Structures are given as structure tokens and as C-alpha cells.
Amino acid sequence: MEIGGELRELREYFKTGKTKSVTWRKSQLTAILDLIHENEDAISKVLHQDLGKHPVEAFRDEIGGVEKSASKSLSCVEKWMTPKKNDIPLLFFPAKGEVLSEPLGVVLIFSSWNFPIILALDPLIGAISAGNVVVIKPSEQAPACSSFLANTIPRYLDSNGIKVIEGGADVCEQLLLQKWDKIFFTGSPRVASVVMSAAAKNLTPVTLELGGKCPAILDSLPNPSEFKFAVKRIVGGKWGPCSGQACIGVDYLLVEERFSSSLIELFKKIIRRFYGENPLESNVLSRIVNKHQFERIRNLLEDPLVAASIVHGGLVDEENLFIEPTILLDPPLDSQIMTEEIFGPLLPIITLNNIQESIEFINAKPKPLAIYAFTKDETFKRKILSETSSGSVIFNDTLVQFLCDTLPFGGVGQSGFGRYHGKYSFDTFSHEKAVMHRKLFLEIEPRYPPWSRFKLEFLKLAYRLNYFGLLLHMMGFKLGLKRYN
Structure with a gap:
């Protein structure tokens, strides 16, 4: 594929102004809904093929999220497009002001392999809603999903304004040599730095959705049922999304030492309930995406001091790219498992003398994408909000923020920058143009x-x-x- 030629075609199509019309935007959003509804089984199949995702997980984390996002945008896009009236100080009388949202132009979306459908289509929904033309580059590490997107999107969406380009690192390099009006990237900080360097040459604005070591804090919960709910939600937030291969997944857990024994026993009980006595035989745990990622995660356990901290799990099966849900108690803080994002089914539990120390512990690390805090202490909540910095803070649950369209989703610092979801996606792919109307008198x-x-x-x-x-x-x-x- 001649990328420069494809890009010229997109730019010429954008110049026609067709994508700016509400008719075009709504027709493309409707087409995404048709794509999802008519290909649900096919999407589940490719997600299982690439990642071993169960159909329920596939719908919960990807298909349903795309459907909800497209429906929301379809119902709201006309309102979002409407110029917003702004008050003008009386000093400028007679005058009136407005803010006009206009599309940026030609947008490049890099999606990630761990949620290969929603991380391609959800940003696309925002870019379309804002009236842009788009190139999607799916991850080659999820080849079945990449092929599905490349073959299916042209059947539903306007191929003059939306294109899918497949390929590996060489294709990414070629794409980054081009001039774009916006780059939206989901992936690792290492690759993000390459994207930013390339974008800087053309002063291209970039949104980076990265990750980091997202902590969970478990405060004292004397009520046994609340304690159980908290642990269930932590288990779901660790192993539920793609076997821990998720940027918003729980990376490690902070708890007071006096609770650690009872906590670990409850973890074991819930893990067995969710995934059975032999998780290898379970059909509800996603597998590790490829051998490279499998070896990276296995290497985290090869440090003898880390291996000695395992209190549950630890089984690895290279042939099936499977790693058992594994709990570690107080692994060395200078080990790789505590200094690098795990992105896998290993959960370190770090014990503290007092849960208030969790704030200092979190602040000693780069800013995370999310902080999950289980507490009923309103003073402690306010302290977490005022004394830590993260992309989001979720009290008494995990992961749910990703599917909440009325809240912005994004990171801060090394966990990324920019935001999207719902109206925030529309804003991310728009330029808010200030317009002032004055009179020729006074x-x-x-x-x-x-x-x-x-x-x-x-x-x-x-x-x-x-x-x-x-x-x-x-x-x-x-x-x-x-x-x-």
C-alpha cells in the first residue's frame, strides 16, 4: 500500500467538506452500530482466536462498550456540533461570542492488542463524531482482530474517509513519516516516546493513552460482607480484564499487615470460585497474547526472592501461553515486579503498618492511570484526592470508570495525556474555534x-x-x- 497516496486521497476528501455534515457523521455512527450488531459472533471469534477471551468477556469489555459509545455519540452529536454561545465582557459592547467546534482534519489512530476492537473503534467514534477523516492502524500482535477490522470496516463505513492500514513496525514507521492533524496512540510508554518524537517534527498534537502501575488500597472494612465485596472487585480488577493484560488493571495491592492472612485466604476462595480448582482448565481466563509477553511475565517470577514470596498460584504453561492467577506477599520493592508495569496475572500484596502510608508509597512511583481505594473513611478519601495525582480515582470498585461516558478517561505524566470517552472524545478530535461578532460603531x-x-x-x-x-x-x-x- 502506498501510504502517501492514501493520505492524499483522505486529505482531498476532507477538503470537500462532506465529513463536516451532520448527515455524514450520523450515517457513519449508524454504520458502526450495524457493524457491531451484525458481526457480534465474528468479533467474539477473533477475540478468542487472538487472546482466548470468553464471549461474555468479549461483550462486556469490547462489543458492548463500542455499542454504548456509538449510541451515545449518535444521539448527542448534533448537540455537540452546535456552536456554544459565550458571554462577552461589556467592555467589548456591542459584541457577541461563540465557540465553534471544527474537525482537526486527517487523524491517525494506533490501537492496542489487549482490547483490539474497542481501542480501535472507540477513538474512531470520537473522530467521526467530530467530522474527521481517519486512518486506523490495528496492532499486528492481534492479527485475527486486525484482519477483521481491515476487511469489515470498508464494507460498512465510507472508505473515502476511513481507512484501515495493517502491518508491523515498518508500516508504523512509514505512517509516522507522514504529516497528520492528530495522532491518537494507545500502547506502551516506550513506543509512545517514538510517536511523540515523530509528531514533534510536524507539531502534530498527540493523545497518549498509556498505563502504569495502578495501585489498589484496601482500608479497614470491619463489615465482613463489605470486605468480601471489596476483594471480589479487586479480583475482578486484576484477572478479569484479559488476565491482567490491561492498562487500568490492578497492578499491586496495599493493605495493613494485620489483615494480610485473612485477606489472602479470601483471595484464594474467590479465585477458586471464579476460575475453578484448576484455572488451566477454565474457559474464562484469557491467555497471554504471545510468547514474547509470556516470557516477559515469567521472567518476573524467576528472581529467587520474588519466587519465595508466592503465596498462591505460580503455575506456568508455555505451550498454552497460560499463567495461573498468582499472589505474592511482600516481594522485594526493588525487584522488576515492583518497578515495572506487570501487565499480567501476578498480584503483589504490599503490607504496611498503617494504611495512611499508602499515599507516600504511591507518590514514590510515577503517576498511575488509576488509583482504586476501598475505604469508608471520608477523611482518608479527601487525603487521597488532595495528596496524590493519577488519571482517575475510583472509590470502592475497579475498572468501571472506563465504561462511564460522562467522565473523562486518560492519564497524567507517564500514564499518558489527553482524554476521551463520550463528549470528551468529540472534544479531543475537535478544535474549539473562538468567534467574536462586533458592530461597526461605538x-x-x-x-x-x-x-x-x-x-x-x-x-x-x-x-x-x-x-x-x-x-x-x-x-x-x-x-x-x-x-x-
């Missing part, structure tokens, strides 16, 4: 030379007072300052 002469002391005093008042205040002072100051002219 001139304010002190804005023009020749300068005088009176004009200086007038301008000082103009900046410091509202318009009515200025009018009230104008005559008095004019009389009092005549001697300066």
Missing part, C-alpha cells in the same frame, strides 16, 4: 495612538473595571485629567 478612541496620559488612565480603568463602572468614571476622570493632555 468606537473606543483611547485604544489608538497618539498616546496620552488620559488614554493610559482610561486603559487602566478598562482592564480593572467592568463596562458600567468605566462609563460611570469616564466623565469625571476626563475632566480631572484634562491637564495631562
Whole structure:
């Protein structure tokens, strides 16, 4: 494929203005819904083929999320497109102002392999809603899903304005040599730095959705049923999404030492309930995506001191690319498992003397994409919010923020920057153009030379007072300052 030629075609199509119409945007969003509804079984099949995802997990984490996002955008896009009236200070009277959202132009979306359908289509929904033309580059590490997108999207969406380009690192390099109006990247910080370097050459704006070591904090919960709910949600937040291969998955757990024994026993009980006595035989655990990732995760366990901290699990099966849900108690803090994002089914539990120490522990690491805190202590909640920085904070649950369209999703610092979901996706792929309408009368002469002391005093008042205040002072100051002219 001649990438430069494809890009020229997209740019020429964008210049026609067709993608800016509400009709085009709604037709493409409707087509995405048709694609999802008519290919649900096929999507489940390719997700199982690439990642071993169960159909229920596939719907919960990908298919259903795309459907919900497209439906939301379809119902709201006309309202989002409407210019927003803005108040103009009376100093500028007579005038009115508005903010007009316009598409950025030609957008490049890099999706990730762990959620290869939703991380391609959800940003696409935002880019389409905003009226852009788009190139999607699916991850080659999920080849069945990549092929599905490449073959299916042209059957449903306008191929003049939306294209899928497959390939490996060489194709990514070629894409990054081109000039884009926006790049949206989901993936690792290492690759993100390459994307940013390439984008900087053309001053291309970039949204980076990365990851990091997302902590969970488990405070004292004397009520046994609440404690059980908390542990269930932590288990779901660790092993539920793609066997821990998720940027928002729980990376490690902070808890007071006095709870550790009972906590681990409850973890074991819930893991057995979810995944059976032999998780290898379970059909509800996704597998590790490929051999490279499998070896990377297995290497985290090869440190003898880390291996000695295993209190549950630890079984690895290279032939099936399977790693058992594994719990580690207080592994060395300087080991790779505690300094690098795990992105797999290993959960370190770090014990503290007092749960308040969790804030200092989190702040000693790069800013995470999410902090999950299980507590009923409102003072502690406020302390977490005021003394830590993260993409999001979720109290008493895990993962649910990703599917909440009314909240922005994105990172901070090394966990990324930019935000999307719902209206935030529309804004991410739009430029908010300021528009002011003025009348050709009622001139304010002190804005023009020749300068005088009176004009200086007038301008000082103009900046410091509202318009009515200025009018009230104008005559008095004019009389009092005549001697300066």
C-alpha cells in the first residue's frame, strides 16, 4: 500500500467538506452500530482466536462498550456540533461570542492488542463524531482482530474517509513519516516516546493513552460482607480484564499487615470460585497474547526472592501461553515486579503498618492511570484526592470508570495525556474555534495612538473595571485629567 497516496486521497476528501455534515457523521455512527450488531459472533471469534477471551468477556469489555459509545455519540452529536454561545465582557459592547467546534482534519489512530476492537473503534467514534477523516492502524500482535477490522470496516463505513492500514513496525514507521492533524496512540510508554518524537517534527498534537502501575488500597472494612465485596472487585480488577493484560488493571495491592492472612485466604476462595480448582482448565481466563509477553511475565517470577514470596498460584504453561492467577506477599520493592508495569496475572500484596502510608508509597512511583481505594473513611478519601495525582480515582470498585461516558478517561505524566470517552472524545478530535461578532460603531478612541496620559488612565480603568463602572468614571476622570493632555 502506498501510504502517501492514501493520505492524499483522505486529505482531498476532507477538503470537500462532506465529513463536516451532520448527515455524514450520523450515517457513519449508524454504520458502526450495524457493524457491531451484525458481526457480534465474528468479533467474539477473533477475540478468542487472538487472546482466548470468553464471549461474555468479549461483550462486556469490547462489543458492548463500542455499542454504548456509538449510541451515545449518535444521539448527542448534533448537540455537540452546535456552536456554544459565550458571554462577552461589556467592555467589548456591542459584541457577541461563540465557540465553534471544527474537525482537526486527517487523524491517525494506533490501537492496542489487549482490547483490539474497542481501542480501535472507540477513538474512531470520537473522530467521526467530530467530522474527521481517519486512518486506523490495528496492532499486528492481534492479527485475527486486525484482519477483521481491515476487511469489515470498508464494507460498512465510507472508505473515502476511513481507512484501515495493517502491518508491523515498518508500516508504523512509514505512517509516522507522514504529516497528520492528530495522532491518537494507545500502547506502551516506550513506543509512545517514538510517536511523540515523530509528531514533534510536524507539531502534530498527540493523545497518549498509556498505563502504569495502578495501585489498589484496601482500608479497614470491619463489615465482613463489605470486605468480601471489596476483594471480589479487586479480583475482578486484576484477572478479569484479559488476565491482567490491561492498562487500568490492578497492578499491586496495599493493605495493613494485620489483615494480610485473612485477606489472602479470601483471595484464594474467590479465585477458586471464579476460575475453578484448576484455572488451566477454565474457559474464562484469557491467555497471554504471545510468547514474547509470556516470557516477559515469567521472567518476573524467576528472581529467587520474588519466587519465595508466592503465596498462591505460580503455575506456568508455555505451550498454552497460560499463567495461573498468582499472589505474592511482600516481594522485594526493588525487584522488576515492583518497578515495572506487570501487565499480567501476578498480584503483589504490599503490607504496611498503617494504611495512611499508602499515599507516600504511591507518590514514590510515577503517576498511575488509576488509583482504586476501598475505604469508608471520608477523611482518608479527601487525603487521597488532595495528596496524590493519577488519571482517575475510583472509590470502592475497579475498572468501571472506563465504561462511564460522562467522565473523562486518560492519564497524567507517564500514564499518558489527553482524554476521551463520550463528549470528551468529540472534544479531543475537535478544535474549539473562538468567534467574536462586533458592530461597526461605538468606537473606543483611547485604544489608538497618539498616546496620552488620559488614554493610559482610561486603559487602566478598562482592564480593572467592568463596562458600567468605566462609563460611570469616564466623565469625571476626563475632566480631572484634562491637564495631562
